[in-house]
Every structure is written in C-alpha cells, then in structure tokens.
Amino acid sequence: xxxKQLLQKLAEIVGKDDIRTSxxxxxxxxxxxxxxxxxxxxxxxxxxxxxxxxxARLAHENHVPLIVRxxxxxxxxxxxxxxxxxxxxxxxxxxxxxxxxIPNQRVxxxxxxxxxxxxxxxxxxxxxxxxxxxSEKTSTMGGNLAENSGGPLCxxxxxxxxxxxxxxxxxxxxxxxxxxxxxxxxxxxxxxxLVTGSEGTLAIATKIILRIMxxxxxxxxxxxxxxxxxxxxxxxxxxxxSGMVPSTLEMLDNLAIKAVETFxxxxxxxxAAGLLLIELDGLNDGLDRLAxxxxxxxxxxxxxxxxxxxxxxxxxxxxTARKGAFGATGRLRPNYLVNDGTVxxxxxxETLRRVGEIGKKYNVExxxxxxxxxxxxxxxILFDERDKDELAxxxxxxxEILQVCVEVGGTIxxxxxxxxxxxxxxxxxxxxxxLNALRKxxxxxxxxxxxxxxxxxxxxxxxxxxxEVVYA
Amino acid sequence: MPDATSLIxxxxxxxxxxxxxxxxxxxKALAIDGVVAKLMVSPxxxxxxxxxxxxxxxxDLSVIPIGGGTKMALGGIPSRADILISTxxxxxxxxxxxxNLTIQVESGLTxxxxxxxxxxxxxxxxxxxxxxxxxxxTVGGVVATNDNGPKRLLYGGLRDNVLGxxxxxxxxxxxxxxxxxxxxxxxxxxxxLFIGSLGSLGLICRTTFKIGLKPEAEASxxxxxxxxxxxxxxxxxxxxxxxxxxxxxxxxxxxxxHRKDILKxxxxxxxxxxxxxxxxxxxxxxxxxxxxxxxxxxxxxVPLRGAQHRDFWIAYRDFADDWSKTDPNLILLKSNFVISxxxxxxxxxxxxxxxxxxxxxxxxxxxxxxLYTAILPGADxxxxxxxxxxxxxxLTDMAVGNDGNxxxxxxxxxxxxxxxxxxxxxxxxxxxxxxxxxxxxxGVLNPGRYVGGI
Numbered sequence: 034x035x036x037k038q039l040l041q042k043l044a045e046i047v048g049k050d051d052i053r054t055s056x057x058x059x060x061x062x063x064x065x066x067x068x069x070x071x072x073x074x075x076x077x078x079x080x081x082x083x084x085x086x087x088x089a090r091l092a093h094e095n096h097v098p099l100i101v102r103x104x105x106x107x108x109x110x111x112x113x114x115x116x117x118x119x120x121x122x123x124x125x126x127x128x129x130x131x132x133x134x135i136p137n138q139r140v141x142x143x144x145x146x147x148x149x150x151x152x153x154x155x156x157x158x159x160x161x162x163x164x165x166x167x168s169e170k171t172s173t174m175g176g177n178l179a180e181n182s183g184g185p186l187c188x189x190x191x192x193x194x195x196x197x198x199x200x201x202x203x204x205x206x207x208x209x210x211x212x213x214x215x216x217x218x219x220x221x222x223x224x225x226x227l228v229t230g231s232e233g234t235l236a237i238a239t240k241i242i243l244r245i246m247x248x249x250x251x252x253x254x255x256x257x258x259x260x261x262x263x264x265x266x267x268x269x270x271x272x273x274x275s276g277m278v279p280s281t282l283e284m285l286d287n288l289a290i291k292a293v294e295t296f297x298x299x300x301x302x303x304x305a306a307g308l309l310l311i312e313l314d315g316l317n318d319g320l321d322r323l324a325x326x327x328x329x330x331x332x333x334x335x336x337x338x339x340x341x342x343x344x345x346x347x348x349x350x351x352x353t354a355r356k357g358a359f360g361a362t363g364r365l366r367p368n369y370l371v372n373d374g375t376v377x378x379x380x381x382x383e384t385l386r387r388v389g390e391i392g393k394k395y396n397v398e399x400x401x402x403x404x405x406x407x408x409x410x411x412x413x414i415l416f417d418e419r420d421k422d423e424l425a426x427x428x429x430x431x432x433e434i435l436q437v438c439v440e441v442g443g444t445i446x447x448x449x450x451x452x453x454x455x456x457x458x459x460x461x462x463x464x465x466x467x468l469n470a471l472r473k474x475x476x477x478x479x480x481x482x483x484x485x486x487x488x489x490x491x492x493x494x495x496x497x498x499x500x501e502v503v504y505a
Numbered sequence: 506m507p508d509a510t511s512l513i514x515x516x517x518x519x520x521x522x523x524x525x526x527x528x529x530x531x532x533k534a535l536a537i538d539g540v541v542a543k544l545m546v547s548p549x550x551x552x553x554x555x556x557x558x559x560x561x562x563x564x565d566l567s568v569i570p571i572g573g574g575t576k577m578a579l580g581g582i583p584s585r586a587d588i589l590i591s592t593x594x595x596x597x598x599x600x601x602x603x604x605n606l607t608i609q610v611e612s613g614l615t616x617x618x619x620x621x622x623x624x625x626x627x628x629x630x631x632x633x634x635x636x637x638x639x640x641x642x643t644v645g646g647v648v649a650t651n652d653n654g655p656k657r658l659l660y661g662g663l664r665d666n667v668l669g670x671x672x673x674x675x676x677x678x679x680x681x682x683x684x685x686x687x688x689x690x691x692x693x694x695x696x697x698l699f700i701g702s703l704g705s706l707g708l709i710c711r712t713t714f715k716i717g718l719k720p721e722a723e724a725s726x727x728x729x730x731x732x733x734x735x736x737x738x739x740x741x742x743x744x745x746x747x748x749x750x751x752x753x754x755x756x757x758x759x760x761x762x763h764r765k766d767i768l769k770x771x772x773x774x775x776x777x778x779x780x781x782x783x784x785x786x787x788x789x790x791x792x793x794x795x796x797x798x799x800x801x802x803x804x805x806x807v808p809l810r811g812a813q814h815r816d817f818w819i820a821y822r823d824f825a826d827d828w829s830k831t832d833p834n835l836i837l838l839k840s841n842f843v844i845s846x847x848x849x850x851x852x853x854x855x856x857x858x859x860x861x862x863x864x865x866x867x868x869x870x871x872x873x874x875x876l877y878t879a880i881l882p883g884a885d886x887x888x889x890x891x892x893x894x895x896x897x898x899x900l901t902d903m904a905v906g907n908d909g910n911x912x913x914x915x916x917x918x919x920x921x922x923x924x925x926x927x928x929x930x931x932x933x934x935x936x937x938x939x940x941x942x943x944x945x946x947x948g949v950l951n952p953g954r955y956v957g958g959i
Contacts, residue, residue: 087847136741136845181690192688194697195665202933210933216841216874216909217650218662218701220927221956222937224699226664230690250747274604276628276718316747319785375686377605407687410604447688455691462691463681464762470944474693490692 035097036074043119044075046087051078051126056105061104062120066168068370068418069110069453073100073120074289080126082201082209082239082481089237090207093118093483096462099205100408100485101233103145103173109452111232115487123175130154131240139198139215143173151243153430160245163190167359176240181230183448188406189280189314192448194229199242202228205479215242221336227474232450233485234476251297251317252280254342257309257331257350258302260403262286265307267380268334269405272311273378276331277323281312281356282406286385289400289413292361293354305337310355339347358402358414364414366398371430372439375447378408387437388412393435395426410438425457430451436461459490507564509543509587513794516546519556524548535589535648536570537954538582538918542569545589547874551611551671551679551710556589558708559677560586567949568675572613572643575826576650578701578915581926584953595710598622600685603630607668607685609713612645619644629719630813635661637822651701654822655752655779658872663700666715668698672707685713698940705955706944722812723751725754725817726794728803729772733855735802736774737848740871742777742797744844748790752779753853753872754821760866760879763827764820765815772804776790779818807917817890824868825879831878835878836893836916840900842909850903857899861892876907890920897924905929927956 034041044050053076064073074097078086092099098118107111114120123145130151132141142151148169151162165184166172172182178200183192190196199213220459228235230286233505261267262284269282283292285308294301301308312491315321324341342348363369366438377385385401388410398415412434416423420438435445435458445451445458459468475482481490487488524547532541544809548554552892561568568586568729571577592613600609603626616632617640624632636647637655639810648670653662660666669683682695699709730736736755743753756778761768761775768775776798780790793807801928809817820827830836842850851869852878858865864881878900882889901911910928913921934957941959943947948959 105568134843136745138744139842139843171514181694183688191661191665191837192690194694195661204936211931212937214908215843218653218658218841218873218875219931220701220707220910220912221934222702222940223651223664223697224933224936225693225698226700230694235693247745247747249913270604273606274718276721278717314748315782316786316789318789319629319783322785323783352583375688377602377607377685378603379602404688409686409688443685443686444689444691446690447686450690450691451692459692462684464679464680466674467682469678470652470674470682470695471692473943474698474940476694477936477943 039095039097040075042091043075043088046084046091047077048077052076052196055170059077063113065107065110065112067107067454068249068368069108069113069115071113072117072321073114076120076122077217078125080124082203085121085237086207086209088121089203089205093481094287094479096483099483100487101144101237104171106168106172107176107180107452108373109446109454111450111452111488113207113211116170117137121479123173127239133158134215135160137215138245138247142174142241142243144173144238144241146174148172148174149175155245160249162191162196162243162245162292163250164196166357169233174241175238178229178241179233180230180448180450183404183409185281185404188282189278189403194226196244197225197229197241198230198244199225202236203239204236205481205483211420213242220358225374226383227336232489234453234475234489235484237484249314251320252312252314253320254348254351255311255327255339257311257336257339258305259307259309259336260305262307263382264334264336265309266405268309268331268336270379271334272327272331273406275326277313279311280314283310284308284403284405285354285358286401288398289358289362289402292365292400293357295365296361297353297357299350299353302389308354310351319370325447351430362400362402362413367417370414370416370427370431372410372412372414373449374435374443375407375409376438376441376443378406379465380441380443381405381408384410384437384441388434391430391433395430396428397423397430408443418444429471432458456491509566510562513544513559514558515560516544520546520548521551535574536946537569538587538921540583540586542586542589543930544587547573547593547594548590549594551595551673553708555673555677555679557590558675562676562888562947562949565947567934567952568708569647569728570649570708571612571953572646573615573638574827574948575638575641576646576652579650580954581958582921585953587811590642590708600713601712602685603627605685606716607713608716609669609685610644612709613643613710615641615643616647623716624719628813630716631719632714633666634663635822637823638826639819648700648709648712649702649704655754655818655868655870661750663712664697666900667696667700667712668715669695669713671707672699672709674707675947675950680707683713689780703955705941706950707958710867714926720781722784722787722809723814723857724787724791725780725814726774726778726791726909727770727807727809728778728798728802729770729805730774730776731772732802733774733848733852736776739776739801740847741845742801744793744872748794749780750778750790752870753870754869755847756868757866760824760868761820761830767817767820770807776803778819824866825877826882828866828879832881832883834882834886834917836920837880837914838878838900838911839914840876840878840909840911841902842874842904844872846875846907847871850876850907853903854900862894863889863893863896873945886917886919889948893920894923901928928958
C-alpha cells in the first residue's frame with residue numbers, strides 16, 4: 034500500500050486531525066532519552082481500544098511497523114521507530130484512570146496515564162502504587178509495563194511486574210484479549226508476566242490492571258556520607274545482613290554528589306566519596322530502634338555524618354540528592370550515557386572498582402548513581418557526542434562494564450531494557466538455545482515482526498549474537 | 506512408534522540400571538488417573554535429564570515429570586504416559602549465596618528440606634514460600650503448579666520470589682531463564698512462563714529463589730467467630746489497614762478436625778492471623794488485632810507462639826491431605842477471585858454445598874482471594890456424583906463472576922472425566938496453544954494434563 038493510501042486508511046480510523054506527518058513532528062518522535070534515533074512515517078493518536086485494534090490490523094495487513102510511545106523517557110531506544118512505521122501516541126487521548134477499586138486494591142488505567150499522576154490520585158485514598166521509577170513525573174504506565182521499570186523502592190516492593198496483574202491487549206493482528214485480571218493466580222500460562230517488560234514487541238496494552246497498597250503508618254529517611262564508596266557499600270551489605278528490609282538503599286559517588294551540589298546547593302560535602310540514602314517503612318512501632326541500628330552500622334563503617342529526617346520537608350530534602358542526580362550529572366557534559374547492569378549485592382565493591390578502572394582505561398569520566406540494595410548500577414558515562422573518538426571510547430567502556438556485570442553473576446540491564454542498545458550484549462548472557470527460546474515467544478505473538486521491530490531481540494539470529502552495544 | 510521399554514538400555518546407560526524402573530507393579534502405584542506409564546527414569550543431573558528427553562523426543566515418547574508426587578491428581582487425564590521422569594535424585598544446592606539472599610537449587614529438593622537447612626544457617630534464613638503438602642512438595646512441583654500458601658499475602662507468590670528457572674525443553678535443549686538478581690529485564694521474562702506451566706513447556710531442573718532472613722519475631726492469633734459476616738468484616742478491615750500480617754485466613758470449624766491437638770478453639774469459623782517482622786510491630790499487631798477482632802464479634806482472641814504457632818500453620822496448610830486420609834474420594838477445589846469477595850465466596854460455597862446435602866471443609870486465604878473447598882463425599886461417591894458436578898459448575902460460575910476461576914485440584918477419576926478441571930477457558934487461549942506448539946511441537950510433554958487439554 035502506498036503511504037498516501039495508508040494515511041487515508043488511518044484517517045478513516047482516527048480522523049485526520051489525529052494524524053501527524055509534518056517533518057518537524059516526525060523529528061520530534063524520532064528519539065527517546067537514549068541516543069538512539071529513527072524517524073517514523075507518521076504519528077497517530079488513538080482514543081480507544083477499538084481504534085488501536087483497527088490500526089494494528091491495518092499495520093499487520095500492510096507489514097508496516099507499529100510502535101507505541103508514551104512520553105519517550107525510555108533509556109534504551111524502546112519507542113524509537115528504527116525501522117520507520119506508525120507511532121501511536123498514548124498520552125493525548127488514552128490517559129484516563131478508568132477505575133480505582135479500593136476494596137479490591139486494584140486500579141485500571143489506560144497506557145497514557147503518567148505514573149506520578151496516578152500516585153497523586155491514589156494518595157487521596159491513602160493508597161500507593163509502589164514502583165517509583167526515577168522518571169515518574171513524565172513516564173507513563175504503558176511505558177512502565179513495556180519496560181518493567183524499577184526504581185528506588187524495588188528493594189522491598191519489587192519491580193513493575195510484581196504490581197501488574199492483568200491487561201487488555203491488542204495483539205499484532207488486531208485481536209483484543211484480556212490476560213490476568215484483578216484476582217491473583219489465574220490458572221494457565223502467565224501471559225501478563227510475559228508481556229510485562231516485552232518492550233512493546235508482543236502486544237499493545239490498552240488497559241492495565243495494577244495492584245495498590247494501603248499507605249504505611251510510618252517512614253524514616255536517613256542520609257549518610259562516606260569518605261570511601263566501599264564504606265557505603267559495606268554499610269548496605271551489613272544493613273541487609275542484619276535482617277532489616279529497608280524500602281530504599283540508594284548510593285551516589287563523588288562525581289554525582291558534586292554535580293548535585295553544583296546545581297541544587299543543598300549543602301552536600303563535595304569532597305565526600307559516597308552518599309547513601311536509606312528509607313524504612315512499616316508500623317511506627319520499632320522504626321526508631323531500627324533507625325538507631327542503621328545509624329550505628331553507618332558509624333561503624335566510618336560514616337562521616339548521618340542525618341535522620343525529622344519531618345516531611347526534611348525527607349524531601351534528603352531525597353533531592355537522589356532524585357536530582359541523573360539530571361545534575363548529565364549537565365556536567367553535553368551528553369551522558371546511563372549504564373544499567375545489575376550485580377549480586379556483595380559484588381558491588383568489586384564491580385565499582387572495576388568500573389573505575391574501565392573509566393581510566395578509556396579516559397572517560399564516569400559518575401555512579403545506584404540502587405545499592407538490589408545491586409543495580411547506573412554508571413553515567415559523560416562525553417560530547419561531537420567528539421567521535423571519545424564516543425568510540427564510551428562505547429567500549431560501556432560494553433566492558435556490562436561484561437563485568439555478567440562475569441560477577443549479574444545481568445546487562447536491571448530496569449532500562451534491552452531496546453536497541455543492548456541487542457549486541459544479549460549473547461553475553463544467553464546461549465544460542467536461550468536466544469532461540471526467546472525468539473519462540475516473539476514468533477507466537479507477532480510472527481510477522483510488526484510490533485516494535487528491531488528491539489529486545491532480533492529475529493535474524495546473527496544480529497543478536499553480535500557482541501557490542503549500540504548507543505547511537 | 507517404538508515402545509518406551511525399547512529405550513531401557515539407552516536410559517540405563519545414561520542414569521544407571523538401578524534408576525530405570527520398568528516393573529509394572531511399581532508403576533501401577535504411580536498411575537495418574539488410572540494411566541500407567543511404561544517406565545520411570547530418575548536422572549541425577551540436568552544433563553542426564555536432557556539426554557533422556559532428547560532420546561524420548563526422537564522416538565516420540567511422552568514425558569511426565571514427577572517430584573514428591575503430591576500433585577499428580579492435578580490436571581486433566583493424561584492422553585498418554587510413556588516415561589515418568591522423577592526429579593527426586595536432582596537434590597543439590599547449586600548456588601547457595603546466603604549473603605546475597607538468593608539460592609539456586611535443583612528441582613527435586615523438597616521445600617521442607619530447604620527450609621530446614623536455611624533455618625540452621627547463621628542467624629536463620631527462610632524461603633518465602635509456604636505451599637501445601639508441606640513435607641513432600643518439591644521445588645519443581647511447587648513452581649510448575651504455582652502452588653502458593655497463606656504467606657503470599659506479605660511475601661508475594663512464586664512469580665514474585667522465583668528469579669530464574671533452568672529447564673530442559675522437549676527436544677533436550679537446556680534453556681536458562683532469568684538469573685540471580687532481583688532486577689533483570691534482559692529480554693522476555695521467560696522465568697514466569699514456566700511458573701504454573703505444569704511441565705507442559707519444559708521440565709524445570711533448577712530454580713533460583715529469593716530468600717529472607719528470619720524475622721525477629723513471629724506469632725499468630727486465632728479468632729473464633731460464630732457469625733461468618735462478622736469474620737468477613739473483621740478480615741476486610743485488616744486488609745484495608747496499614748497492619749501487615751503475613752497471612753489472613755478463615756476456615757470452617759471442621760477444617761482442621763484431624764488436628765484437635767493443635768486447634769482447640771470453639772466457634773463456627775476460625776480466623777487465623779500470622780504476624781511476623783520486627784518484635785515491636787508483631788506485639789502491636791497481636792494486641793491491636795485482638796482488640797479489633799473482639800470489637801468485630803470474635804468470641805476470643807487466642808495467641809499462639811513458639812512450637813504451637815509453627816505446628817498450627819503446617820497443619821493448616823495440610824488440611825486437605827489430612828482429610829484425604831479419612832476420605833479418599835475427597836474433591837479439592839481451589840478458586841480465585843477479587844479479594845473483597847472472600848466472605849461472599851465463602852458463604853455462597855457453604856450454602857451451595859449444604860443445600861446439596863454435601864459434607865465439606867473450607868479454608869480461604871482472605872487477603873489474597875483464594876478459597877479451598879474440600880468436598881467430602883465419603884464412600885458413596887456414585888450417588889452424589891451428579892450433585893457434586895453441579896456444585897463444581899456453580900462454584901466455577903461464581904468465581905468467574907468475581908473475575909477469577911476455579912481449578913479442581915483433585916478428584917476421583919470417575920468424576921474428573923465429567924468436568925473441566927481447569928475451570929473456564931479465557932481469552933488469549935490461542936496464545937497458550939501457540940506457545941505450547943512452539944515449545945513442544947510434537948506434544949510429548951505432559952500431554953492432555955494442562956489447561957485446555959494441551
């Protein structure tokens with residue numbers, strides 16, 4: 034089908050006002066928060082499951098790639114149309130919270146709902162949707178489902194997949210099905226578990242059923258400053274070994290601390306080597322004792338200072354350092370690349386040391402912001418993309434960091450996804466038989482490779498068995 | 506098609522002659538819904554399992570996994586049964602990483618053995634899963650059947666606690682899914698595909714679990730009620746609160762009738778609450794929940810601690826096993842539904858069964874929306890069969906009406922033939938069938954037993 038005809042058919046489905054084709058608009062949707070780029074053929078704004086289904090059928094019949102996009106906060110190229118095609122925007126019209134079901138502790142949302150908007154709405158009822166990706170102010174629930182997003186609170190509450198219980202899905206050929214549901218443990222294969230984290234390559238979620246939880250009675254937030262990163266990492270290990278299950282254990286290294294202080298001026302010591310943010314929640318009873326125990330562990334591990342938030346305002350201030358870390362660090366140089374490997378917690382000191390060595394080897398600056406509790410590292414490699422030599426060194430450094438993560442028993446991505454970036458790193462982790470099993474999944478859901486092609490795993494085997502990362 | 510027995514020398518070569526059983530009498534004792542396998546092979550390692558499965562695949566012979574044998578009643582009647590593969594000899598700890606709070610184990614280990622080992626370790630650790638059949642259930646069986654217990658309320662279910670599975674596919678390929686870190690989004694979440702798949706896509710050989718440090722304190726509270734609606738409103742109040750009990754249960758007075766040594770409480774219904782965590786929070790919950798319970802109409806609030814508390818929860822999880830000893834025709838149903846309907850589902854089940862003149866025992870995980878219904882037909886199954894089938898259909902409709910479903914976990918063969926043990930087939934089944942065809946193209950894995958007869 035000619036592009037003109039395709040656009041006409043799309044206009045019949047959504048109306049011509051909901052189709053964008055100007056060069057400027059296409060440029061606007063040709064990137065995400067990574068460095069991956071790819072231009073779509075057109076942008077379409079659907080408003081219902083029926084419309085999405087009809088668009089999928091059209092795309093399927095004409096072998097046109099179909100890519101769903103929220104706000105484009107993905108860090109691995111997830112919504113970038115690397116093979117062109119139709120980009121569906123969820124935020125303009127599929128952005129409703131459809132149901133807040135307090136007695137059953139579930140909510141039903143459309144994919145374009147912003148994470149924080151949902152949280153704010155639930156707060157009115159005294160309820161929480163636990164996952165808290167750093168991008169929550171802009172990221173959508175559809176994006177969270179697609180990427181199986183994480184966040185600082187995952188140490189206690191798990192990642193997105195532990196909170197998504199069901200969905201209405203539009204399949205590659207336009208069929209609409211429901212998987213999972215409001216209840217737990219539906220018999221049969223865990224299709225919702227499979228679709229969560231599938232980066233839009235298996236199906237399009239048009240409604241999402243989430244688990245929500247009553248707000249905790251109490252919360253304690255602490256911030257500790259260390260003279261070495263190792264002291265911080267050892268503190269984390271010791272806290273976990275003591276049996277405490279804090280909701281958050283987040284760390285920043287010196288470069289990240291300096292960046293935060295430069296931009297936010299909150300009084301952080303810029304000579305400190307490590308900052309550790311710890312949060313405990315639960316019933317009030319015993320929380321003071323646990324906080325005291327944590328302060329002791331910090332001091333035993335040579336913490337220079339430990340502060341305990343006395344109220345919500347102080348708590349927000351302590352969180353500023355963590356929440357502002359990516360943005361502030363990113364401003365130090367024109368570009369930065371966020372790595373996302375995960376390692377077993379006890380391997381953190383070794384991994385951080387090796388990340389430092391890799392930085393030196395390739396002469397690139399690396400800041401570290403990481404979820405210490407679950408071993409999820411975010412080395413931020415700083416560079417200027419106009420400097421091609423530096424860019425090449427960045428690629429090599431990033432790949433070596435992933436190799437180290439796998440070597441010590443971890444994985445190549447904890448929460449940002451494979452996208453385009455890490456296709457070439459899959460073979461660090463998976464055998465040819467493993468990769469074949471993964472391809473079977475895609476073939477069942479989307480045999481013609483219509484949905485978000487070129488992401489997560491390539492159907493052409495050679496390409497995902499390459500060993501490299503592609504960042505731009 | 507060659508007979509499985511022709512592969513005896515091949516299998517003996519792989520696992521040793523002692524671990525290939527062809528004796529019809531021994532195999533008869535392991536019959537699944539009356540279907541007797543030709544052989545049972547017991548590999549020691551995943552590699553041996555892969556060789557056995559590759560050989561079976563070449564000859565188009567069907568393979569049925571068996572662990573502790575506690576769930577062989579689950580699922581449809583097998584359409585064929587050539588080779589039973591017993592996982593019992595695969596009982597090693599592979600990556601016993603206490604410091605990182607993860608362990609990788611072989612699938613033939615029992616959950617009970619793992620718990621005992623973890624408990625003896627240092628300050629004491631535990632696996633956050635507490636399925637029924639507490640003594641004999643194995644890792645492979647529990648994962649393959651997604652068999653969750655009461656403490657799912659606080660710790661989540663298997664899909665939340667299993668970090669990785671290594672499986673042997675029908676053709677003998679070994680596939681590793683997931684890993685040992687909690688955060689892992691490298692490609693599709695294949696780990697979850699195998700949880701609850703009843704060996705229909707592959708045989709689970711290794712599983713990596715999250716583990717936890719034993720909490721500072723644990724105790725439980727028994728609250729007998731005469732009035733079910735009062736018990737229900739108490740439960741809903743706690744579910745909606747900031748209290749976080751590990752389990753929130755309600756049962757009929759006779760549910761634990763075989764364990765009068767453990768449960769001595771009066772009342773028509775017993776609510777049981779499991780509290781664990783830091784000691785101050787446990788004390789607070791024990792105190793507050795007793796008071797709230799009494800205000801909501803509980804006849805008493807009986808605290809259990811130490812051995813009493815522990816024994817209670819094991820006996821509770823195994824209530825259906827106990828009943829099946831005195832009533833071998835026991836029919837066990839497991840329904841799931843939205844959580845706020847726990848009291849309604851409980852009451853409706855009770856009414857339906859008593860109206861039909863059937864004996865029963867009920868137990869519900871109120872906080873997670875799961876109800877176990879044990880129908881106790883006694884010796885005279887035949888005369889009650891039609892009415893039981895009618896009740897199963899009615900209860901299935903009710904669960905489906907509350908966004909859930911109903912699985913017949915065990916039933917005598919004559920009854921099983923007449924019901925769909927997996928409840929109502931829902932949308933998306935073509936994907937389930939598609940996955941089955943991709944992973945097991947010749948249909949040799951547990952044929953006929955899984956959802957939709959695949």
